[in-house]
Amino acid sequence: MRQNEAPGASARLASFVAAVSWANVAAQSHEAKRSILNFFATALGSAHDPAVTSALRALSPFGGAATSAIIGRPERLDALGAAFVNAISANLLDFDDTHLDTIIHPAAPVAAPVLALSEARGYCGRDVITAFILGVDVECRIGNAVSPGHYARGWHITSTCGVFGAAAACARLLGLPADGIANAIGLAASQSAGIVENLPSAAKNVSVGNAARNGLFAALLAEQGYAAAPRAIEGTLGWARAMGDEPDLGRMLGDLGTSWEIAKNTYKPYPAGIVFHAVIDACFKLRARLDGRVDAIAAITVHGSALLLARGDRVVRNERDARVSIHHCAACALLLGLAGVPEFSEVAVVRPDIVDLRQKVTAALDASLPDGAARVDVQLRSGERLEETVMAARGSLADPLSDADIEAKLRACLRLGGADWDGQGVIDAVWRLDTLTELSGLMNAPRSHRSPEVIAL
Amino acid sequence: MRQNEAPGASARLASFVAAVSWANVAAQSHEAKRSILNFFATALGSAHDPAVTSALRALSPFGGAATSAIIGRPERLDALGAAFVNAISANLLDFDDTHLDTIIHPAAPVAAPVLALSEARGYCGRDVITAFILGVDVECRIGNAVSPGHYARGWHITSTCGVFGAAAACARLLGLPADGIANAIGLAASQSAGIVENLPSAAKNVSVGNAARNGLFAALLAEQGYAAAPRAIEGTLGWARAMGDEPDLGRMLGDLGTSWEIAKNTYKPYPAGIVFHAVIDACFKLRARLDGRVDAIAAITVHGSALLLARGDRVVRNERDARVSIHHCAACALLLGLAGVPEFSEVAVVRPDIVDLRQKVTAALDASLPDGAARVDVQLRSGERLEETVMAARGSLADPLSDADIEAKLRACLRLGGADWDGQGVIDAVWRLDTLTELSGLMNAPRSHRSPEVIAL
Numbered sequence A, B: 001m002r003q004n005e006a007p008g009a010s011a012r013l014a015s016f017v018a019a020v021s022w023a024n025v026a027a028q029s030h031e032a033k034r035s036i037l038n039f040f041a042t043a044l045g046s047a048h049d050p051a052v053t054s055a056l057r058a059l060s061p062f063g064g065a066a067t068s069a070i071i072g073r074p075e076r077l078d079a080l081g082a083a084f085v086n087a088i089s090a091n092l093l094d095f096d097d098t099h100l101d102t103i104i105h106p107a108a109p110v111a112a113p114v115l116a117l118s119e120a121r122g123y124c125g126r127d128v129i130t131a132f133i134l135g136v137d138v139e140c141r142i143g144n145a146v147s148p149g150h151y152a153r154g155w156h157i158t159s160t161c162g163v164f165g166a167a168a169a170c171a172r173l174l175g176l177p178a179d180g181i182a183n184a185i186g187l188a189a190s191q192s193a194g195i196v197e198n199l200p201s202a203a204k205n206v207s208v209g210n211a212a213r214n215g216l217f218a219a220l221l222a223e224q225g226y227a228a229a230p231r232a233i234e235g236t237l238g239w240a241r242a243m244g245d246e247p248d249l250g251r252m253l254g255d256l257g258t259s260w261e262i263a264k265n266t267y268k269p270y271p272a273g274i275v276f277h278a279v280i281d282a283c284f285k286l287r288a289r290l291d292g293r294v295d296a297i298a299a300i301t302v303h304g305s306a307l308l309l310a311r312g313d314r315v316v317r318n319e320r321d322a323r324v325s326i327h328h329c330a331a332c333a334l335l336l337g338l339a340g341v342p343e344f345s346e347v348a349v350v351r352p353d354i355v356d357l358r359q360k361v362t363a364a365l366d367a368s369l370p371d372g373a374a375r376v377d378v379q380l381r382s383g384e385r386l387e388e389t390v391m392a393a394r395g396s397l398a399d400p401l402s403d404a405d406i407e408a409k410l411r412a413c414l415r416l417g418g419a420d421w422d423g424q425g426v427i428d429a430v431w432r433l434d435t436l437t438e439l440s441g442l443m444n445a446p447r448s449h450r451s452p453e454v455i456a457l
Helices: A007-020 A022-043 A050-062 A080-089 A107-121 A125-146 A156-171 A178-189 A203-224 A239-243 A249-253 A275-289 A306-312 A326-336 A346-350 A354-360 A403-417 A423-430 B007-017 B021-047 B050-062 B079-091 B107-121 B124-145 B149-153 B157-173 B179-187 B203-223 B237-245 B249-253 B274-291 B304-310 B326-336 B345-349 B353-356 B403-415 B423-431
Strands: A297-304 A362-364 A374-381 A386-392 B297-304 B361-365 B374-380 B385-390
Touching: A007 A125, A007 A156, A007 A249, A007 B021, A022 A080, A022 A107, A022 A125, A022 A403, A022 A423, A050 A080, A050 A203, A050 B079, A050 B203, A080 A107, A080 A156, A080 A203, A107 A125, A107 A156, A107 A203, A125 A156, A125 A239, A125 A249, A156 A178, A156 B297, A178 A203, A178 B124, A178 B203, A203 B050, A203 B203, A275 A297, A275 A306, A275 A326, A275 A374, A275 A386, A297 A326, A306 A326, A306 B326, A326 A346, A326 A362, A326 B423, A346 A386, A362 B237, A403 A423, A403 B050, B007 B124, B007 B157, B007 B179, B007 B249, B021 B079, B021 B107, B021 B403, B021 B423, B050 B079, B050 B203, B079 B157, B079 B203, B107 B124, B107 B157, B107 B203, B124 B149, B124 B157, B124 B237, B124 B249, B124 B297, B149 B157, B157 B179, B157 B203, B179 B203, B249 B304, B274 B297, B274 B304, B274 B326, B274 B374, B274 B385, B297 B304, B297 B326, B304 B326, B304 B361, B326 B345, B326 B353, B326 B361, B345 B353, B403 B423
Parallel strands: A297 A362, B297 B361
Antiparallel strands: A297 A374, A374 A386, B297 B374, B374 B385
């Protein structure tokens, strides 16, 4: 067989997506539920953010039959609109899940359209879990094939790769045959967009929402017979090379069905950039040792890799800066012993004692530390020095959040986001997702409208 | 002022778009009408193509109030849906307009959302023309800044730059202030997508339709307060560099308001790749000299630039191949004296006398010929040789289609496309567009539903 007659990457991914059964993915289903629970947590937390409300307002004249819930809100939209809005709220604070090999946030672009489409067409919980696992696999495998150059070059990888995961997952849900799934993946290649330059703005929300919406749209077009080029991803004038990378097809296609990307997913305890989590954990340990003597601190030095310094050694002007600031993370953790959503709010950014402590923080390179680790050194006025090193932050693969941690995160997010939804109802429904015959109990969980029977789900 | 405090490209384009008045663009309005007439011609020609029907079917469950016409069809959709579908039909056969410096097809991604939004919100003809001229300017100027590398690298420039033109034009129509227009342009940067690898498939339609739809969406989001990074286009991690180019800001921003990109627009007499037009014209001249002796041809040699050979020296398997084949273009022009839509149909591709003549064609490099020129050399069995050279093809800036030619193109497309619309009504309304207070006469021109009064428009 000549090289150019071998099946393309879209076809090979699609054959896998079409062939997988529940038995093949059942062992991954608990991690999928954890990812989906974390997705609900962050979506509920941001449900009433002005960016979500504005997106809803912009879309409201353009919706069809309102089949699908807006998570944490009373409004409903058609599946394309709900996919767009729910992906935005899930990702808004960068508090969603992280695939550490690529820094993709896998769930937002995949879970949002999978849930919206499943509500609209009446798919069951196992369909949702299977499609979600496969979508995450496709999105992260394509991300693997172009990492780390892709993100470094300016592509917002959650958006640019998320659309592939959404397309594959939705095409699977729709029951398309392998060539239809391949077409959906290829159609996603012509819709892949989103730039890092726009991350500090609402334009980031648009590319994340579009990844979800356009992946579903790709599947719906493939269902209507729309086709794509067989080498849309890896062709000479295809997605990967136009984006600037020689794709590594081995990383994309190796060990399909035996190595699962969902198993590499992680969940954040803190709504800050992932590389700052070790800084926070080290400061929590130091705070315990300081035993209230925060006023006695003369200087704080945070040591980390070049990546940590490149991302986080910055002036803090607003909430977005705070979430990616070495100085702010260290100050909140030492001063308050907290690093939750309120600690990265506008109020916290300008709070005088936090501002004061931020100014005592210096970032220093320690090339011997791996990415994701940190050493924090506190010098007291007395001359005493305390030091803590964290190699694996809480929430990393080496120290993952427990199921109870993710439940607690959901309750905290729900409280902060002010959504009138029944958090326990969502938690219970997600853990039982593989037994649900339809999603109304999960997606219609407003506290005030729930009957006791539905709660009993 | 420090370099990074100077206004960004989005802001400079937006200030211009916000400030321009009808008096500033009136001199360009006739060319705008020609572009819009050509847009209607190609949209009417493809209105019933299966790709259009499938797109409509995929979108039909997801539409809001049906404010906007689908050109050449009885259906209506909301403005986002109509923008998507009308951009597809206008561009489907690559028979739409061409901005030769970039090979952008300017009208489809800009006119489609401008007309759909204007119908929905009741804007007048002068609003349409002004927004269209400005949208074409923005889209082609951004294209200028990254050409020729952008297209060569695998980006479908009509899609990737079209979204900027759509965003700027629609933001202007919505009456947004300059900073709102800048945000719309920046929001477009996070939605810019579409790859060349997918051009021989329906995935091309999706990126063209999305350019129109997502540009309008960017403007609607900006209207709701969505912002973008000030340097979304030219920033270090912005659109141009992520896409692979150092943007030439001089080509983007020079002579704003004095040099207009719409003045560089061209219209195709033949539904073939633009570089094949000189081949067709040369063969028409040879056919006239042959005076019926096509059977006497022994061999045909088409000489042209490296670009012509790279694009067009190919085996013809289907309609898409035929439209970019040196061999097919030469054979139809010599044999039939025609190169219209029927000559690039599936029937023509397999017609035995065309197949025979195609096999007599050889392509040969003549590096002395510029792109867009061709020399055709016919050798008869008698040994006689005839030769014709065309330096500026019909439809090029040096030999533009007349207004009457574009009208005739519209009538021919309408006939072939089988749309039940009143072509003369469209033609009359476009020429009078600057006097129309609303668009119902233009956008509601189905033959069977038109009253005499409406026809009298």
